[in-house]
C-alpha cells in the first residue's frame with residue numbers, strides 16, 4: 134500500500150507541525166483488540182497531548198468485558214499498521230501519568 138503523500142499534522146490547535154508520535158491505548162472487548170487513538174502529536178506538544186489523553190482515558194466508560202489500557206506513546210510510522218507501531222516507554226517515563 135502506498136504511503137499517504139500528505140504529512141500527518143499535530144492535533145494541537147494552531148500547532149501545524151508534522152506529527153511524529155501517536156498517543157493511543159490498547160482496547161479489547163475480550164475477542165478483538167485495537168489501538169484507540171487519542172492524538173497524533175509533534176514532540177513539542179507531546180506532554181500536553183499525553184496529559185489530555187490520560188484525562189480522557191479517565192472519563193471513558195467501559196461495558197462489562199471491555200478493557201482499556203493506560204495511554205501509551207508510539208512512534209508514528211506512516212503506512213504502518215497499528216500493531217506494528219513501536220511503543221516508546223522511554224518517553225512515557227518522562228511524562229506525568231496523572
Ligand SMILES: [Zn+2]
Pocket residue numbers: 143144145148149150174175176177178
Ligand atoms: Zn504540536
